[in-house]
Amino acid sequence: MDRYRDNPAALRGLVRDTEVHRDVxxxxxxxxxxxxxxxAETWxxxxxxxxxxxxxxxxxxTxxxxxxxxVRHSDGSIHVLYNRCPHKGTRITTEQCGNTGKFFRCPYHAWSFRTNGKLLSIPLKKGYENTGLDDAEAAAxxxxxxxxHVYRDFIFVKLNEGGQSFEEFxxxxxxxxxxxxxxxxxxxxVVAGAPLRYLHGCNWKMLVENQTDTCHPMVAHESSAGTAVSVWEREQAEGAKPPMAVEVYSPFMSSYEFFEGMGIRVWPNGHGHTGVATSIHADYSAVPGxxxxxAASYGEGEARRILDENRHNTVYFPNVMVKGPIQTLRVFIPLAADKTLVESWTFRLVGAPDMLFERTLMYNRLINAPTSIVGHDDLEMYERAQEGLRADxxxxxxxQRLYQPGxxxxxxxxxxxxxxxxMRNQFHAWASFMAASMERQAAGA
Known part of the structure; x- marks a missing residue:
């Protein structure tokens, strides 16, 4: 039964000021x-x-x-193309990455295309003479x-025509x-290596919400991060400096008061970040040099401004989180209503000391990997919620926390x-962009 398919109003009704319906x-x-x-409606x-x-x-x-x-074209420009041959619809490649040389070649009938997508050649092309192929969409x-839009090397796309520009969004x-x-x-x-991939048995929006949920770390992670911290406190030599792993784990056990004072900044269109006044990344040990x-690159004042900005998690709606001080990016890829693939990417700061990259890799491995201990706490909560939401x-x-009317x-x-x-901000954006796309499609039908 299609309750929402042709009914933007019903879809909007799933989101109230302080609640969302379990159907989402x-x-x-x-x-x-x-x-x-x-x-299709968002960047x-x-x-x-x-x-x-x-x-x-x-x-x-995807x-x-x-x-x-x-793909990178021969003139250095970047193009984003549908991975579909215009002849029979065959996927051009099923590989995650590679180098295609000067052209793509369909594995089915050998139609070939330049790396900007333009048709290059067709075997036995004379068979298409006087058929009108030049006027067909396939010829394009x-x-x-x-x-x-490529923003400082970050590549974004929007599939729908119309709607908000990149800058507006x-x-x-x-x-x-x-x-x-x-x-x-x-x-x-620069991206450093392949991502860590982690399959979650839950809806993708649970992961997005969790990025700015600051009332769960000291509860859900007590058995993992809390245990790691308590072991260090028990076993450390007097005056010893905490190792990098303990510096990574320990902020997860910060108090409610710490997270209250940390602050959240909300932006339009579902974007926002935790860590305004401070964050869990603010007290890492200084890296020599x-x-x-x-300071040599930016001047001392500007360098301090850059490094004093220690945002925790920035959510880029709909499905990306970046962690600037630790140089990681996570993509939450929906596979089904109850299945999400998470890719956790690491970046190297070009020209910076290797110790910073070591910290990035350690953080990603300890917190975000399928073999982590902290990430498993969150996964258990997501899967419990996915099951619990079926209860009537x-x-x-x-x-509703800290909601203010208006x-x-x-x-x-x-x-x-x-x-x-x-979280309320994200769901307002969710309903708005969903309805806008449905209404535009209906108007053009």
């Missing part, structure tokens, strides 16, 4: 609409230019249901996405990407660090 997490129809509308991250250093280099990406190719080659939130890049003395990041490098006791999920979702504000307003 468990209903396959809602999931299908997300894949077709939400991920979605698909990769980083450093993954494409040479002409012909490509990576695969936005909603759409398979894409992100691999179709490009409707909208592409992100606005001031791009400052978190800026800060992560500016931590390099050379103002440059790093400040001197930064109450169909609504409460997001809250606006089109403003930038700094709020209490334990507020659930950023």
């Amino acid at each position: 997490y468990i209903d396959p129809e809602v999931f299908d609409l997300e894949m077709r509308h939400l991920f 979605v991250y698909v990769g980083h230019a450093s993954q494409l250093p040479e002409p012909g280099d490509y990576i695969s990406a 936005v909603g249901y759409q398979p894409l190719l992100v 080659g691999l179709r490009p996405v409707a909208n592409l 992100f606005g001031e939130s791009l400052s978190s990407i800026d800060n992560m890049i500016d931590r390099s003395p050379e103002g440059k990041l 790093y400040m001197e490098q930064m 006791a109450n169909p609504w999920v409460n997001l 809250e606006r979702h089109d403003v930038t504000e700094v709020i209490n660090g334990t507020s659930e307003r950023q």
Whole structure:
């Protein structure tokens, strides 16, 4: 039964001021609409230019249901193309990454395409003479996405025509990407290696919400991070400096008061970040020589401004989180209403001391990996919630903490660090972008 498919009003009704209906997490129809509308109406991250250093280099990406190719063309430009041959619809490649040389070649009938998508050649092309092929869509080659924007090497696409521009969609939130890049003395990041991939048995939005949920760390992570900290406190030699792993774990056991004072900044369109006044990354040990490098590049005042900005988690709606001080990026890839693939990427700060990259790798391995201990705490909570939401006791999920009547979702504000307003902000954006795409599609039908 299609309750929401042609009914934007019903879809909007799933989101109240302080509650969301369980269907946003468990209903396959809602999931299908997300894949077709939400991920087509928003600007979605698909990769980083450093993954494409040479002409012909490509990576695969998926936005909603759409398979894409992100490729470096012979002139150095970046193109994002649908991974579908215009002849029979065959996927051009099933590899995650590679170098295609000067052209893509379909493995089915050997139609070939330049790396900007333009049709290059067709075997036995004389068989198409006087058939009107030149006027057919297939003759245009691999179709490009409707909208592409490369921001300081971060590659974003929007599949739908119309809607918000890149600048309108992100606005001031791009400052978190800026800060992560500016931590390099050379103002440059490179992706370092393959991501850690971790399959979660839950809805993708649970992971997005968790990035700004500051009332769970001292509870859910007590058995993991709490145990690691207590062991160190028991076994340490007097006056010993905590090892890097303990520095990474210990802030997860910070008090409610710490997280309240940390602050959350909300931006329009579902974006926001924890860690305004301080964050769990603020008290790591100094890296020898790093400040001197930064001061030489930016001047001492600007270097201190960059490094004193220690944002915790920045959510870029709909499905990306960046952690600037630790140079990681996580993508939450929806596979089903109750299945999500998480990719955790690490970046190297070009020109910075190796110790910073060591910390990045250690953090990602200890916190985000399938073999981590902290990440498993969260996964257990997600899966419990996914199961619990099927109980008929109450169909609504409460997001009421520190709610104020008349809250606006089109403003930038700094709020209490334990507020659930950023989650409310995300669901307002979710409903708005979903409905906008459905209404535009209906108007054009």
